[in-house]
Structures are given as C-alpha cells and as structure tokens.
Amino acid sequence: MNITAKFLGGSGVVTGSKYLIDLGDFEFLVDCGLFQGPKALRELNWDKFPMPVADLEAIVLTHAHLDHIGYLPKLVKQGFNGPIYCTKATADLAKILLLDSGKLQEEEAEFARKKGYSRHEDPQPLYTMEDAESVFPLLVPQPFETPFSIHPAVTVTFFHAGHILGASIVKFVIKGEHQTKRLVFSGDLGRYKDPILYPPTRIPKADILWIESTYGDRKSPVQKPEEDLARAIRDTFDRGGMVIIPAFAVGRTQLLMYHLYQLMEKGKIPKVPIFVDSPMAIDATRLYLDYHADHRLSAMLEEEHHPFKHPQLRYFQKQEQSMSLNDYKGNAIIVSASGMATGGRVLHHFFHHLPHEKNGVIVVGYQAEGTRGRRLLEGEPTLKIYGHDIPVKAKIYSIEGLSAHADQEELIDWAEGFCEKPKLTFVVHGEKESAETLASKLKNELGWNTVIPQYLESFVLFEGI
Incomplete structure (x- = not known):
C-alpha cells in the first residue's frame, strides 16, 4: 500500500482546510473548509474541485467552523x-453553521442583486440552505476516544482539541500488509487554561503530523483578558456609548458570555443589557447544555443563574429585534456574528454605530487578512458595508487572550507531548510568517523534520507498507 497526501486548502493560509489522503483504493478528506478572507481566496470556492468528486469516498471533520466544514454543501x-465522520457535538453544530452559511449567502446574493453592486448581472449564492440540508443525512457522529473504522485498513479516533465544543484532534491508524502507520491531525488546538473547554489531549505517537499554526508566531501576553475587556467596556460607557463585539457564534460568543457574567457578578462592569444578536449563537449555546460532558461548566449550569441564563441576557432571534437596537439609548453590549465581520448581523450594527465616536468596538481573537475585522485593527478610516463606505469614528479596542487558538508556547507544549518525534510534520492552517516561525521552532528546538506545504502540493508519505 502507498499513502499520498494532497493539500487542497489550509496550506499557507488560515482558511479552506482540506487534506486529501489517498491509499490507492481509498481516498478520503480530512476537513472540507470554505475559503474566507481576501477576494482571491474566496474565488477559489467557485473553482472546479481539484479532484474527481466521484473518487472521494469519505470525509473526516476535526470541528465545525466554516473554514473546516463550509465547503461541504458545494461538494x-x-x-x-x-x-x-465527526464528533456528536460537531454534527449538531455543523447543521447550525451550514444552514446559517447557506442563508447568509442567499441573502447576500439577493442584496447585491437589489443594490446592483455586484459585477454579475444575476449574482448567485455559492450554495443555498437547501444545499446545506443535503449534507445532514451524510453526517456520521462518533464519540470521543472510541476507535471506529472508515475502511478495513483505517481506524479513526477523536480526542479533545479544546478549540470549540466538539473540536477534535484526529488520529488515523492505517494497517498495511507489512507495517502500521499513524497519521495525526491537530485540527485547531485550543487554550490550555480555557475556562470552558478541556485542554488539548496529548498524543504520544505519530508517524506523520499535521499541526495548525494560526498563532505560530506569537505569544499571548495577557493572562487575564477579562481585565482588559472590563476596561474597554467601562471606557465606552463613560462616553455614553454602546459596545459592539463581533464574535464567532460558536465558541467565542459563549466564552464572552462567561466573562461578561463573571465581570458583572464581581462588580467590575455595570449590570447592563447584553444583547446576543445571532440566531446561530443562540442555537449553539443550547448545545452546551446538551453536551455538558464535553466542557467544564456542568456544575455551574445547574444553578438558577449562570453565564447562559441570567437577568441581563437578551437573546435576539428575530431580525426586527436586531433592528430595534438602531435606536437603543443607554449603555448596552451587543455580541453578534460574524467574528471577523465578513457577514452576519454585526455588519448591520457596524453600519449604524461605527460612525459615532461615543461607541466602542471590541475586536477579540484572530482576524484573517482582508477581513473587515483585520482592517479595523489596521486603522482604516472607512469600511465597505452593503456597498457604502462607512466612516470608522467609534473607538476600536483589541483584546488579546480571548482567542480560541493555542498560542506559540501552547503549540510547542502540545508538540512536546509526543514520546518520539514524527518522521514528518506538516505545518498548516497559518499565514506565511506564523507557519514559518512555528516550523523553525519545531525544527530548531525539537529537531523535527517540518514542511510548509503549498496549495495543491502532493507528497508521497509511504510506499509499500
């Protein structure tokens, strides 16, 4: 048996993760992500898939973020x-995120058609909600830490990755005629001291390793990000403004809800309304109650008041509720998706609140190149929203330490958990500088053989095993 790997995404960029493993008589993908960010990347989503779809026999997902699952409806x-195949929580989250993605793409195509700002005469969505629903019958949920077979020669096990609910590190054990090989995919690794999720599981052995490098070039200097969060909120309230926090509906929103609840209970910020204005975030939050064994908050959720249920919380499902915040007077906090402001209701709030100096926008977590979130951090004076150039007058705050991604030290710490070094390590899912920095550290400090693959590059991993 020969084993080859081809990189169909997630190589040289923090988006579009798709890794093709070919055993000769069996081809499968690890992740099937959407390209996001700069236009040149987004346009790849419209290209013909770079292999015959009929040859693809299975997909294994690490977690439910769109840059890892968002291409599934198109495929x-x-x-x-x-x-x-995926974990149980990932299956339920995938349904929520894919439906929302289909809806947003339908809405954006319709809006572009009405406003006439698309270069296409009849702009179409990449896929629809109906296309998203066609994925659901194919999902095969599996428990953590329980091996299962996807082929007579391939056994798979999911381990906690700590990134979002249901996120997994995936280990493949491939049995050839003469040898057995282990392929390990880190997926996206979370923080070791995340207050909600379990830390990434240490894996003792891998022949070939795929390790993410989102924060491969940086260390988180902030040990208590909630203090910086509190200062930014108080500062905005002192000006009489409203706080807008763009946040991923899955993971980041729940972490923010946890910190905001703790800050209010400790008296570090006023008890003001918190508007969670994202139907997807609301649905995802419910899953934390369903999958209580997958996170640390089980005991807290048994109390009458907890981070996901207390008097200050307002869950806004309907669009009319969201629009009512245009004229809201007084201090309040709006948490709304998407986390990088690439779409979703947060754009509506930016449209109305960015032009006013009294307001504050708190940017948390990683912001990919080309996204509105990154442009805010880079100090651009205007943002293009709904075809209009919106002036950025609100104060922009950047809070580190709330990322769902392991930083450089944590990535190295996880790597040191291997009892013996992998024969080859692919450094993936990172922009050029972060991937190069992590690859260099793994090579120089641990003596690892590292490679940064390029888009559509192929490698022969093993021959005649």
Whole structure:
C-alpha cells in the first residue's frame, strides 16, 4: 500500500482546510473548509474541485467552523454522497453553521442583486440552505476516544482539541500488509487554561503530523483578558456609548458570555443589557447544555443563574429585534456574528454605530487578512458595508487572550507531548510568517523534520507498507 497526501486548502493560509489522503483504493478528506478572507481566496470556492468528486469516498471533520466544514454543501452538490465522520457535538453544530452559511449567502446574493453592486448581472449564492440540508443525512457522529473504522485498513479516533465544543484532534491508524502507520491531525488546538473547554489531549505517537499554526508566531501576553475587556467596556460607557463585539457564534460568543457574567457578578462592569444578536449563537449555546460532558461548566449550569441564563441576557432571534437596537439609548453590549465581520448581523450594527465616536468596538481573537475585522485593527478610516463606505469614528479596542487558538508556547507544549518525534510534520492552517516561525521552532528546538506545504502540493508519505 502507498499513502499520498494532497493539500487542497489550509496550506499557507488560515482558511479552506482540506487534506486529501489517498491509499490507492481509498481516498478520503480530512476537513472540507470554505475559503474566507481576501477576494482571491474566496474565488477559489467557485473553482472546479481539484479532484474527481466521484473518487472521494469519505470525509473526516476535526470541528465545525466554516473554514473546516463550509465547503461541504458545494461538494455534495457536485455529487459527493459518502459518509462524513465527526464528533456528536460537531454534527449538531455543523447543521447550525451550514444552514446559517447557506442563508447568509442567499441573502447576500439577493442584496447585491437589489443594490446592483455586484459585477454579475444575476449574482448567485455559492450554495443555498437547501444545499446545506443535503449534507445532514451524510453526517456520521462518533464519540470521543472510541476507535471506529472508515475502511478495513483505517481506524479513526477523536480526542479533545479544546478549540470549540466538539473540536477534535484526529488520529488515523492505517494497517498495511507489512507495517502500521499513524497519521495525526491537530485540527485547531485550543487554550490550555480555557475556562470552558478541556485542554488539548496529548498524543504520544505519530508517524506523520499535521499541526495548525494560526498563532505560530506569537505569544499571548495577557493572562487575564477579562481585565482588559472590563476596561474597554467601562471606557465606552463613560462616553455614553454602546459596545459592539463581533464574535464567532460558536465558541467565542459563549466564552464572552462567561466573562461578561463573571465581570458583572464581581462588580467590575455595570449590570447592563447584553444583547446576543445571532440566531446561530443562540442555537449553539443550547448545545452546551446538551453536551455538558464535553466542557467544564456542568456544575455551574445547574444553578438558577449562570453565564447562559441570567437577568441581563437578551437573546435576539428575530431580525426586527436586531433592528430595534438602531435606536437603543443607554449603555448596552451587543455580541453578534460574524467574528471577523465578513457577514452576519454585526455588519448591520457596524453600519449604524461605527460612525459615532461615543461607541466602542471590541475586536477579540484572530482576524484573517482582508477581513473587515483585520482592517479595523489596521486603522482604516472607512469600511465597505452593503456597498457604502462607512466612516470608522467609534473607538476600536483589541483584546488579546480571548482567542480560541493555542498560542506559540501552547503549540510547542502540545508538540512536546509526543514520546518520539514524527518522521514528518506538516505545518498548516497559518499565514506565511506564523507557519514559518512555528516550523523553525519545531525544527530548531525539537529537531523535527517540518514542511510548509503549498496549495495543491502532493507528497508521497509511504510506499509499500
């Protein structure tokens, strides 16, 4: 048996993760992500898939963020009908995120059609809600730390990655005629001291390793990010303004809800309304109650008041509720998706609140190149929203330490958990500088053989095993 790997995304960029493993008689993908960020990357989503879809027999998902699952409806639309393996929480989250993605793409295409700002005469969505629903029957949920087979020669096990609810490190054990090989995919690794999620599991052995490098070039200097969060909120309230926090609906929103609840209970910020204005975030939050064994908050959730249920929280499902915040008077906090301001209701709030100096926008977590979130951090004076140049007059705050990604030290710490160094380590899911920095540290400090693969590059991993 020969084993080859091809990089269909997530290489040289922090988006579009798709890794093709070919055993000769069996081809499967690890992750099936959407390209996000700069236009040149987004346009890759519209390209013909770089392999015959009919040859693809299975997909294994690390977690439910769109840069790891968002291309699934497009792939199914092109004819894929094999099993899609993932953890149980990932399956439920995937349904929420994919439906929302389909809806947003339908809405954006319709809005572009009405406003006439698309270069296409009849702009179409990449896929629809109906396309997203076609993925659901293919999902095959599996428990953590329980091996299962996807092929007579391939056994898979999911381990906690600590990134978002249901996120996994994936280990493949491939049995050839003469040898057995282990392939390990880190997925996106979380923080070791996350107050909600379990830390990433240490894996003792891997012949070939894929390790993410989102924060491979930086260390988090902030040990208590909630203090910086509190200062930014108080500062905005002192000006009589409203706080807008763009946040990923899954993971980041729940972490913010936890910190905001703790800050209010400790008297470090006033008890003001917190508007969670994201139907997807609301649905995702409910899953934390369903999958209580997958996180640390089980005991807290048994109390009458907890981070996801207390008098200050307002869950806004309907669009009319969201629009009512345009004229809201007084101090308040709006938490709304998307986290990098690439779409979603947060754009509506930016449209109305960015032009006013009294307001504050708190940017948390990683912001990919080309996104509105990154442009805010870079100090651009205007943002293009709904075809208009919106002046950025609100004060922009950047809070570090609330990322769902392990920083450089944590990535190295996780890597040191291997009892013996992998024969080859692919450094993936990172921009050029972060990938190069992590690859260099792994090579120089641990003596590892590291490679930063390029888009569509192929490698022969093993021959005649």
